[in-house]
Amino acid sequence: MSERIALTSPIADVPGVRDQTARDLATLGLRAVGQLVAYLPSRHEHEEAEAPMSELAPDHIVSARGEITSCRLSGYGKRSRFQAVLSDGTGRLDLVWFNAPYLRGKLHPGMRLRVQGKAKTYNHGLQIANPKYEVLSDEIETDSDKTEARLRPIYPASERVPSRVIEQAVVKVLPVALPMIADHLPETFRTERDLPDLSDAYRMMHAPENEEEIARGRRRLAYDELLMLQLGVAMKRYQLRDSQRAPALRASPASHDKILSMLPFTLTGAQQRVVGELSDELTRDIPSNRLIQGDVGSGKTMVALYAMLLAVESNHQAALMAPTEILAEQHFESISRTLANQDVRVELLTGSVIGGDRDAMLARLEEGKIDILIGTHALLTEHVRFNSLAVAIIDEQHRFGVEQRAVLRTKGEDEGGMTPHVVVMTATPIPRTVSLTLFGDLDVSTIDELPPGRQPIETTYSPPEDREQVYQAVRRRVESGEQAYVVAPAIDSESGVLVGARDLQRELEDGFLSGLRVALVHGRLKRNTREHIMERFRRGLIDVLVATTVIEVGVDVPNATVMVVEQADRFGLAQLHQLRGRVGRGSKASECVLISSPVTTDGVERLKIMTKTGDGFRIAERDFEIRGPGEIFGSKQSGLPPFRVADLIRDTDLLARARTDAQEWIRRSPELSFEGEILVQQRVLKTHGRWLGLGDTG
Numbered sequence: 294m295s296e297r298i299a300l301t302s303p304i305a306d307v308p309g310v311r312d313q314t315a316r317d318l319a320t321l322g323l324r325a326v327g328q329l330v331a332y333l334p335s336r337h338e339h340e341e342a343e344a345p346m347s348e349l350a351p352d353h354i355v356s357a358r359g360e361i362t363s364c365r366l367s368g369y370g371k372r373s374r375f376q377a378v379l380s381d382g383t384g385r386l387d388l389v390w391f392n393a394p395y396l397r398g399k400l401h402p403g404m405r406l407r408v409q410g411k412a413k414t415y416n417h418g419l420q421i422a423n424p425k426y427e428v429l430s431d432e433i434e435t436d437s438d439k440t441e442a443r444l445r446p447i448y449p450a451s452e453r454v455p456s457r458v459i460e461q462a463v464v465k466v467l468p469v470a471l472p473m474i475a476d477h478l479p480e481t482f483r484t485e486r487d488l489p490d491l492s493d494a495y496r497m498m499h500a501p502e503n504e505e506e507i508a509r510g511r512r513r514l515a516y517d518e519l520l521m522l523q524l525g526v527a528m529k530r531y532q533l534r535d536s537q538r539a540p541a542l543r544a545s546p547a548s549h550d551k552i553l554s555m556l557p558f559t560l561t562g563a564q565q566r567v568v569g570e571l572s573d574e575l576t577r578d579i580p581s582n583r584l585i586q587g588d589v590g591s592g593k594t595m596v597a598l599y600a601m602l603l604a605v606e607s608n609h610q611a612a613l614m615a616p617t618e619i620l621a622e623q624h625f626e627s628i629s630r631t632l633a634n635q636d637v638r639v640e641l642l643t644g645s646v647i648g649g650d651r652d653a654m655l656a657r658l659e660e661g662k663i664d665i666l667i668g669t670h671a672l673l674t675e676h677v678r679f680n681s682l683a684v685a686i687i688d689e690q691h692r693f694g695v696e697q698r699a700v701l702r703t704k705g706e707d708e709g710g711m712t713p714h715v716v717v718m719t720a721t722p723i724p725r726t727v728s729l730t731l732f733g734d735l736d737v738s739t740i741d742e743l744p745p746g747r748q749p750i751e752t753t754y755s756p757p758e759d760r761e762q763v764y765q766a767v768r769r770r771v772e773s774g775e776q777a778y779v780v781a782p783a784i785d786s787e788s789g790v791l792v793g794a795r796d797l798q799r800e801l802e803d804g805f806l807s808g809l810r811v812a813l814v815h816g817r818l819k820r821n822t823r824e825h826i827m828e829r830f831r832r833g834l835i836d837v838l839v840a841t842t843v844i845e846v847g848v849d850v851p852n853a854t855v856m857v858v859e860q861a862d863r864f865g866l867a868q869l870h871q872l873r874g875r876v877g878r879g880s881k882a883s884e885c886v887l888i889s890s891p892v893t894t895d896g897v898e899r900l901k902i903m904t905k906t907g908d909g910f911r912i913a914e915r916d917f918e919i920r921g922p923g924e925i926f927g928s929k930q931s932g933l934p935p936f937r938v939a940d941l942i943r944d945t946d947l948l949a950r951a952r953t954d955a956q957e958w959i960r961r962s963p964e965l966s967f968e969g970e971i972l973v974q975q976r977v978l979k980t981h982g983r984w985l986g987l988g989d990t991g
C-alpha cells in the first residue's frame with residue numbers, strides 16, 4: 294500500500310495515522326503528506342533519557358513515567374498547590390504544581406504520566422516542582438516508547454492540535470515521505486556548498502541527532518528559500534532585458550546643456566554622477582530598472598527631473614508617481630515653477646481630479662499634449678494611457694512594490710510593445726539585505742552628497758519635564774524670524790496614552806507658544822485646506838506647524854529650522870530620520886528635539902541613536918534590526934514574499950551567497966530549462982512566478 298503514496302497523497306493514507314489525527318491536522322492547513330514534511334518545528338527541546346524512579350538522582354533534569362497513586366489540591370488561587378504521587382514499581386516521585394488548580398480536573402489516580410523536570414530531595418524522596426507532563430494512553434505509550442535522550446521537535450500548534458499530535462504524525466510520515474523527496478539542486482552544486490540533501494535536511498529538522506544537525510538542516514532550507522527568490526529575481530531581470538524594448542532617448546552635449554540650463558541649481562558632484570549613469574542607460578533601448586537612493590535632502594528630484602526632461606527633449610512623455618497627494622502636489626508645484634518659462638507641459642493627476650476634468654486630462658495625455666504627468670497611484674488606474682511614455686519615475690519606492698512597478702511599465706506598452714525606463718527613488722535608505730531581495734531586480738545608484746551650504750541637523754533628546762525649555766527655545770527661533778514643526782504621532786488623543794496633534798496644537802497655542810501663529814495640518818483635512826495651510830506656512834504666515842506624519846516626505850520649507858517630535862518613541866527610527874529631514878533644508882543651523890518619557894531603557898537607547906548619527910543608512914539598518922522587515926515593509930504592501938525558514942537579519946551571509954549563485958546560474962541558463970534543471974525551474978515558478986510576473990512560463 295505504501296508504494297502508492299505520493300507527496301500529494303492525503304496524510305490519512307499513511308499507515309498508522311488515524312483519521313481523526315488527519316482531520317485535526319487539516320485544521321492547521323496540513324492535508325498532504327508533503328505539507329506535513331514541510332511543516333517545520335519552531336524549536337527543539339532537550340529531553341532527558343527516561344529512567345526507573347529508583348535510579349533518579351537529585352539536582353538533575355530527569356524524566357520518568359509511572360501511574361498516579363494519589364492527588365490533592367490545597368490552598369487557593371495563586372497560592373494553590375496541586376500535588377500528585379507517581380509510582381513505577383521501583384520507587385515513587387512526588388510532583389507539585391503551583392497556581393494550577395485546573396489540574397484537579399485533568400489528572401486523576403490511575404492515569405499514567407510521563408514527566409520531566411528538575412528533581413530535588415524532598416521528605417527523603419524526590420520531588421519535581423512544576424514538571425512538564427504528558428498523559429500516556431495505551432496507544433501512545435507503545436508509540437513513543439523512547440527512553441533515549443533526544444532533541445524533541447516542538448511544532449507550532451493549536452489548542453486542538455498540540456505539538457505532540459503533530460510529532461506523532463510526522464514520525465509515521467517521515468519514513469514514507471523522505472525517500473520520495475527529489476532534490477531540485479544538483480548534487481555537485483550541493484556538495485560545493487556543503488549543503489545536505491533536501492530529504493536529509495527535512496530529517497535533520499524533524500528528528501535531529503544533535504544540535505549541529507538542526508543548524509545544518511536549517512541552513513540548507515534557508516539557503517534554498519533565498520536561492521529560489523534570487524533565481525526568480527534574476528530570471529525576471531533577464532526576461533525584462535531580453536524580451537522588452539524601451540525607447541532609446543537622444544542625449545547630446547547640446548541637450549545636456551539645455552536641460553542643465555533649465556534647472557535652478559548647479560548639480561552636486563553626486564547628482565552629476567547619477568545623471569551620467571542614468572543618461573547612459575536611457576539612451577539605450579534596454580529598459581532601465583534603476584533605484585536611486587539618497588539620504589533626505591540629497592536632491593533626488595533634480596535627478597528625476599533631468600531624466601524626465603531628457604524624455605521630453607526626445608519627444609516622449611514622462612511620469613512621476615508619488616506616494617501621497619501632498620507630495621505629488623509639491624512635486625507638481627516645484628517642477629511647474631522650475632519650468633515656468635519653458636515649453637514643457639506639466640500636469641497633476643491625483644484622486645481629486647474627477648469627472649470631466651479627468652476625462653479631458655486623460656484625452657490630452659493620450660494625444661501627447663502632456664509632456665510630464667505627475668500624480669499619485671491614480672496614475673496606475675486603468676484608463677490612464679500615455680501617448681509615448683519613455684521615463685517613469687517612482688518617488689519613495691518603499692511604499693510601492695514590484696507589482697506597481699510592473700503596472701506602470703505596461704502604461705508605455707500600448708504603442709509598439711515599448712516599455713518605459715523605470716527609475717525609482719527612495720529617501721528612506723533601504724538596508725542592504727532588503728535591497729538585495731525586494732529590489733534584487735534593480736540597479737542601484739546612490740547620491741551620497743548633500744547640496745552645498747547644508748548645516749547638519751543637531752538632534753537632542755529631552756524628557757517631558759523639559760518641555761517648557763524646549764518650547765522656549767522654539768519661541769526664540771520664531772522671534773528671530775525662523776519657523777518650526779511640532780510633530781505628534783496621531784491626529785486624535787487617546788486618554789492617558791497619547792496626545793494627538795489636535796490637542797497639542799490647542800495646548801501649545803494657549804500655553805508655551807501663546808502669541809505665536811500655531812496652525813495644524815494632518816491627513817484628514819481636505820486637500821484644499823491642507824494645501825492652503827502649507828502654502829501659508831511656506832510664505833511665513835504661520836510660525837509653528839503642528840503636524841502628523843503627513844509632512845514625513847518631501848515637504849520643503851527652508852526657513853523651518855527646528856522640529857520638535859512629541860512622544861518620539863512612537864515612531865520608527867527611519868521615520869524619525871525622514872521627519873527630521875524637513876528641517877536643515879536652508880543655510881541656517883537647524884535642530885530636532887525628540888521628546889519622550891523614558892519608557893524603557895531600550896527605547897531611550899534607540900532614540901539616542903538618532904542623536905548620534907545623521908547617516909540615514911546606518912539608522913535604517915538599526916531600525917530594520919530592531920523592528921524586523923515585516924514592520925517596515927509590511928509584506929503585502931511591499932510585495933516582499935514571506936520566508937518560512939530564512940531570516941533576513943540573521944542570514945545575510947546566506948543571502949549574499951544565494952544572490953551570487955543565482956546570478957551566475959541564470960547567466961549560464963537564463964530559463965533554467967536545461968536537462969536536470971526542470972525541478973528547480975518548477976520550484977522557482979511555483980514560489981515566485983506570480984508576484985514577479987515571470988511571463989507565461991508559469
Ligand code: ADP
Nearest residue numbers: 558559560561589590591592593594595720744
Ligand atoms: P530629496 O532627495 O530628499 O528628494 P530634494 O530633491 O527634495 O531632496 O532636494 C532637497 C532640497 O535641496 C530642495 O530644496 C532642492 O531644491 C535643493 N537642491 C537640490 N539639488 C540642489 C543643488 N544641486 N544645489 C542646491 N540645492 C539643491
Ligand code: MG
Nearest residue numbers: 593594720847
Ligand atoms: Mg524627494
